[in-house]
Amino acid sequence: MEKRKSAKQITALLLIVCLAFTMSFGTVSALAGDGGNGTAVTDDQTGGTGDNTEPSEGGEGTEPGEGTDDPADDPAEEEHQDSIVTVTRSDRILEHFGGTVTGVGKGLTEGTVTIPYGETKVFKIRKNSGYAINKVMLDGENLGAVTEVTIEGDGQPHEINVHYSKNGLFIMLDAGHAGKYNKGIIKGYWESQMTWSLTKKLKTELEKYPGVVVGLTKKSLYDDPYIYDRGQMAKGYDLFISIHSNWSSSSRADYPLAIVSSKYKPSLYKIAQPLGKQLAYNVQKTMGTKQDPQVWIKRLSTNGQDWYGVLRGCASVNVPGVIVEHSFHSNKKACTWLMKDANKNKMAKSEAAVIAKYYGFSLDGSFRPGKAKVTLKKGKKKIKVSWQAVKGARGYVIYRSTKKNGTFKKVKVVKGPSARYWKNTRLKSKKMYYYKVRAYSVVNGKNVYGSYSKVKGIKTK
Secondary structure, X not given: OHHHHHHHHHHHHHHHHHHXXXXXXXXXXXXXXXXXXXXXXXXXXXXXXXXXXXXXXXXXXXXXOOOOOOHHHOOOOOOOOOEEEEEEEEOOEOOEOOEEEEOOEOOEOOEEEEEOOOOEEEEEEEEOOOEEEEEEEEOOEXXXXXXXXXXXXXXXXXXXXXXXXXXXXXXXXXXXXXOOOOEOOOOOOEHHHHHXXXXXXXXXXXXXXXXXXXXXXXOOOOOOOOHHHHHHOOOOXXXXXXXXXXXXXXXXXXXXXXXXXXXXXXXXXXXXHHHHHHHHXXXXXXXXXXXXXXXXXXXXXXXXXXXXXHHHHHHHOOOOEEEEEEEEOOOHHHHHXXXXXXXXXXXXXXXXXXXXXXXXXXXXXXOOOOOOOEEEEEEOOEEEEEEOOOOOOOEEEEEEEOOOOOOOEEEEEEEXXXXXXXXXXXXXXXXEEEEEEEEEEEEOOEEEEOOOOOOEEEEOO
C-alpha cells in the first residue's frame, strides 16, 4: 500500500517537472522569437485577441511586446499651428488705394487673417474704377496681376501685398463760390447755387464713362475752401475744372467764356486751351447764346503765373485747369435758362461728352483717337519727328522703315497727351528713313489706337 502510494507520488512529481520545463521552454522561445526585445509573453497570452496581454515580470526596463497598445510606443502626437496671413496694399494713390482685398474680415480690406492648419482661404483682389492691378506679391514672389490668391494653412506665416496703378481719367471739379453768393438778375438765382447743382450733375454724367473718376473740392454748398487750395486739391488728377456763370454791366452780354491755364507752363496750356475752347463752344450750342465764345488766359504781371487762384493752384501741382463761365447771370435770358433743372441736366450731359471724347473715353469703349499729322526735320545722323496734337490722345507710337513701302518697326512710345516730338538719334548719315505715327488712348484700362499718319520720309545729313 505504501509502495503504490510512493509510485503515484513519483509520477505526479515527474508531471510537475515536465510541465515546469515546458513552460520555461515556451518563455525562452518567445524571447528568442521576439528578437530579444526583453518582452515575455506566455503561450496562453499569445492566443486569442491579445486584448488581455500583459507584460511579464521583468522589472524596470521591460517594454510591451508585439500587439500591445502602450502609448509609450506611439510617436508623440504632432501639434499643428495655424497660419497667420498679413494682407497689405501699396501705392497709395490720390489719398486712397486703387482697390480692395476681400477675405480679410467684415468691412476690412487689409490686416491679418488666421487660417487653421489644413484649411484653405481665398483672397479676392478687386480694383476700383480708374485703376489697374499692377502686381500681387505673395511671400515676396510676384504673381502678376492676379485677381485671386489661395493660401493653405500650413503652420507658416504668409504675406500678401497688392500694388495698384492709375490708368483712368481723373478729374477734379470745383463748384464756384458757396452759400448764397452772386445774385442774378432773376429773383431766386444765385451763382453759387447754380454751380453746385451743375457740378454735381456733371460728376454723375462723367462717371457714366468707364474709367473716369471724379473728385469734388467741396462737400456741400456751404463748404468754402480757399481758392488756391481748391486748385491744389487736383494733385494727382489729370484735369481741374471750375464751374461758374459770369456778370457784366451790360445786360446784353451772353458769350460763354473759358479761362485756361496760362503759358507759364506750356505743357498745361497745350491741354487746357483746346479743351477750354471746346467747352465754351459747347455752352453756346447748348444754351443758344447770341455771342460767340471766348477763350482767355490772364497772368500776373510780376511772374507770369496764372492770375486766378484756382488755376495758379492746380498749376502748382502740374494739372491743367479750365474755368468755364456759363454765359452771364446779368443776362435775363441766360439767367432764366440756368435756373431750370432740366437745362442743367442737358448741360452736364453735353459737357461730360466733350471732356470724355477729348481724352479718348466713351460709354461703350468704341472711341478711337484721330489721325496724327507728322513733319520731319533732318540733322546730322538724327531726325526729329514732330506731330500735331490729337484730341483724346494719351500718347503716341512711332514706327520707322528704310523703305517707303517696306516693313515698319515700332521704335518709340511717347507717353503723355502733351507730347509733340521725338528725336531719333544714332542713325546713319545721308540715309533715307521713313516714319509714321499713330495716337493711342486708354479706354476701360486698355490701349485703343488711332489710324496711322501718312508716311513721311527724309534723308539724314
